[in-house]
Amino acid sequence: MTHRTPPTGSPAVPEAAGHLLRQMLRVRRLEEQCVELYSAARIRGFLHVYIGEEAVAAGVMSALGPEDAVVATYREHGHALLRGVSAGVILAEMYGHVQGCCRGRGGSMHLFDAATHFYGGNAIVAGGLPLAVGMALADRMAGRARVTACFFGEGAAAEGEFHESLNLAALWRLPVLFCCENNLYAMGTALARSQSQTDLALKAAAYELPAWSVDGMDVLAVEESARRAVDAVRAGGGPHFLELRTYRFRAHSMFDPERYRDKAEVARWTERDPILSLRRSLEATGRFSEDDWNALDREVAAEMEAAVRFAEAGAPEPLDDLQRFVYSER
Amino acid sequence: METTYREAMRTAIREALLQDDRVFLMGEDVGAYGGCFAVSLGLFEEFGPERVRDTPLSESAFVGAGIGAALNGMRPIVEIMTVNFSLLALDQIVNNAATLLHMSGGQFNVPLVIRMTTGAGRQLGAQHSHSLEGWFAHVPGLRILTPATVEDARGMLWTALEDPDPVLIFEHGSLYNLSGELAEDAGPVDIHAAAVRREGGDVSLITYGGTLPLTLEAADRLAAEGIEAEVLDLRTLRPLDDAAILATVVKTHRAVVVDEGWRSGSLSAEISARITESAFYELDAPVARVCSAEVPIPYARDLELAALPSAERVVAAAREAVGGGG
Ligand SMILES: Cc1ncc(C[n+]2csc(CCOP(=O)(O)OP(=O)(O)O)c2C)c(N)n1
Ligand SMILES: [Mg+2]
Numbered sequence: 310m311t312h313r314t315p316p317t318g319s320p321a322v323p324e325a326a327g328h329l330l331r332q333m334l335r336v337r338r339l340e341e342q343c344v345e346l347y348s349a350a351r352i353r354g355f356l357h358v359y360i361g362e363e364a365v366a367a368g369v370m371s372a373l374g375p376e377d378a379v380v381a382t383y384r385e386h387g388h389a390l391l392r393g394v395s396a397g398v399i400l401a402e403m404y405g406h407v408q409g410c411c412r413g414r415g416g417s418m419h420l421f422d423a424a425t426h427f428y429g430g431n432a433i434v435a436g437g438l439p440l441a442v443g444m445a446l447a448d449r450m451a452g453r454a455r456v457t458a459c460f461f462g463e464g465a466a467a468e469g470e471f472h473e474s475l476n477l478a479a480l481w482r483l484p485v486l487f488c489c490e491n492n493l494y495a496m497g498t499a500l501a502r503s504q505s506q507t508d509l510a511l512k513a514a515a516y517e518l519p520a521w522s523v524d525g526m527d528v529l530a531v532e533e534s535a536r537r538a539v540d541a542v543r544a545g546g547g548p549h550f551l552e553l554r555t556y557r558f559r560a561h562s563m564f565d566p567e568r569y570r571d572k573a574e575v576a577r578w579t580e581r582d583p584i585l586s587l588r589r590s591l592e593a594t595g596r597f598s599e600d601d602w603n604a605l606d607r608e609v610a611a612e613m614e615a616a617v618r619f620a621e622a623g624a625p626e627p628l629d630d631l632q633r634f635v636y637s638e639r
Numbered sequence: 640m641e642t643t644y645r646e647a648m649r650t651a652i653r654e655a656l657l658q659d660d661r662v663f664l665m666g667e668d669v670g671a672y673g674g675c676f677a678v679s680l681g682l683f684e685e686f687g688p689e690r691v692r693d694t695p696l697s698e699s700a701f702v703g704a705g706i707g708a709a710l711n712g713m714r715p716i717v718e719i720m721t722v723n724f725s726l727l728a729l730d731q732i733v734n735n736a737a738t739l740l741h742m743s744g745g746q747f748n749v750p751l752v753i754r755m756t757t758g759a760g761r762q763l764g765a766q767h768s769h770s771l772e773g774w775f776a777h778v779p780g781l782r783i784l785t786p787a788t789v790e791d792a793r794g795m796l797w798t799a800l801e802d803p804d805p806v807l808i809f810e811h812g813s814l815y816n817l818s819g820e821l822a823e824d825a826g827p828v829d830i831h832a833a834a835v836r837r838e839g840g841d842v843s844l845i846t847y848g849g850t851l852p853l854t855l856e857a858a859d860r861l862a863a864e865g866i867e868a869e870v871l872d873l874r875t876l877r878p879l880d881d882a883a884i885l886a887t888v889v890k891t892h893r894a895v896v897v898d899e900g901w902r903s904g905s906l907s908a909e910i911s912a913r914i915t916e917s918a919f920y921e922l923d924a925p926v927a928r929v930c931s932a933e934v935p936i937p938y939a940r941d942l943e944l945a946a947l948p949s950a951e952r953v954v955a956a957a958r959e960a961v962g963g964g965g
């Protein structure tokens with residue numbers, strides 16, 4: 310018996326496609342803004358952008374319900390935004406302002422938001438997987454029909470925590486959706502230089518959980534697969550694993566001179582830009598025009614301008630508060 | 640010759656690779672990427688993927704593999720990107736590297752060098768900013784080095800490689816761009832003795848690693864006020880150079896320990912305890928400590944700065960020790 314479900318192709322452009330296009334564009338514009346603000350030294354620390362990978366977060370998030378939980382990595386601005394954290398609050402966090410979602414204590418790599426069940430923002434590779442397993446364990450024990458979606462890069466598959474977590478989740482049939490964002494590189498290390506088995510769905514399937522690969526540059530395919538997997542997890546089908554094949558168009562972080570890949574490879578992938586691809590296929594249906602695109606673009610640009618204004622208007626936390634939140638305030 | 644801490648470290652690694660074919664460098668992104676802090680830049684091209692070996696994100700496995708290779712005749716230099724990720728390899732370091740010699744009744748030694756970055760100051764938040772070298776200094780069987788100058792960045796590695804037992808080298812992230820004069824013929828240095836970086840008779844400022852520069856700055860400011868501070872760079876956190884600590888305290892009768900680690904259960908606590916154990920009647924003031932605030936290091940600039948030791952705080956502590964003494 311195989312645990313690998315073959316992916317089904319993209320369905321014909323559904324109504325929801327307009328929404329997905331908008332969501333991807335919001336992530337793109339937010340992060341373009343972040344890069345600019347980083348260059349202007351308004352944002353500091355490490356900044357990892359998701360540009361090129363937007364279809365993954367957009368597709369998976371739209372398959373989740375409002376009560377579901379999300380665990381993510383340090384490359385999580387888009388996940389937080391699409392989960393419902395406002396762009397202004399995200400930027401304020403990166404400014405280190407108290408108006409940020411973590412009062413400026415977390416920064417770009419550690420966005421958390423209780424209201425949207427967004428459990429971070431983990432900057433230890435594979436550190437989020439055991440956490441997701443435990444979240445799901447609690448849901449199962451409490452009888453809640455909630456799904457925990459856990460995002461991580463393909464680099465995490467080399468860590469022991471990946472293997473220990475998949476095994477535990479499958480052994481206990483816990484409601485986790487593992488979302489492996491395979492962008493082919495962990496910093497400068499290509500997948501083929503770090504894994505003896507580069508088929509990550511096959512690797513995951515060794516733990517006896519349904520696992521399959523999805524074209525992560527096709528938001529409709531991601532959404533469709535995520536929906537199937539989320540439904541199955543919620544129905545008690547145990548953990549599922551999606552390998553989302555994608556690519557990061559930009560450097561790993563703001564400090565990466567990209568010695569490890571050539572420009573031609575990047576150029577080949579940018580031709581598959583998930584936003585451009587969806588825009589083109591929507592235009593091909595005749596139901597989406599250039600004017601529609603321009604209107605959307607203006608609307609998103611206005612959202613981001615307002616977000617920057619919000620972040621700029623904020624202020625750092627008073628130093629007297631330094632010692633807070635080490636222990637709970639009762 | 641003017642050089643940087645980063646270049647000095649690279650020169651040391653290169654020299655080791657050239658001089659001993661049992662030596663190899665292994666870690667995450669040490670090769671094709673050029674090293675996450677560019678320490679190993681160019682070595683992959685020069686020595687190839689066998690001897691400058693990129694590893695998957697598997698800290699426990701590749702540190703453990705370093706231990707195994709060391710047991711079996713090699714002289715590995717294992718690089719862990721930062722001390723924060725060394726926690727994934729803590730088991731291998733503490734339960735294997737540090738114990739094998741003893742458990743085997745002296746039969747199996749582990750001639751392994753592990754290098755890693757430590758420390759805060761770059762707004763990297765609570766999972767990338769901690770100073771945990773004090774934890775490792777707790778463990779018998781390990782030798783802990785904290786080069787704080789370009790000479791030590793250049794010279795400690797070779798001596799560490801000659802040590803028959805596991806040596807951990809902590810490189811504070813804020814030091815890589817430190818520049819300084821290095822003699823053309825600079826080479827291996829001893830890794831046993833602490834070093835007096837500045838002489839003075841009024842108060843001893845005892846520190847190591849990333850806080851040496853700010854401690855020296857504090858000493859300059861104190862001198863302007865007429866207080867002559869002696870600055871002792873510990874260099875090695877385990878085993879501690881008790882004689883050097885004692886000597887400076889006997890000379891100045893006052894001590895301020897500066898340590899970026901947290902205060903509770905820390906290296907600074909250990910040094911303070913040793914001073915009171917062996918030089919209590921020499922002291923004219925209580926031993927003072929300047930450490931990081933007891934919080935996970937926050938991202939926001941002002942909060943991070945407020946959490947870390949600073950020259951101002953060292954100056955204030957030294958003034959109090961001098962003014963408050965007998
Ligand atoms: C345990 C651990 N080791 C090393 C690092 C340093 N590091 C940060 S991101 C990264 C690459 C991770 O790659 P991947 O999981 O594929 O995610 P991506 O960055 O591609 O999204 C590395 C090595 C870390 N944060 N945690
Ligand atoms: Mg990756």
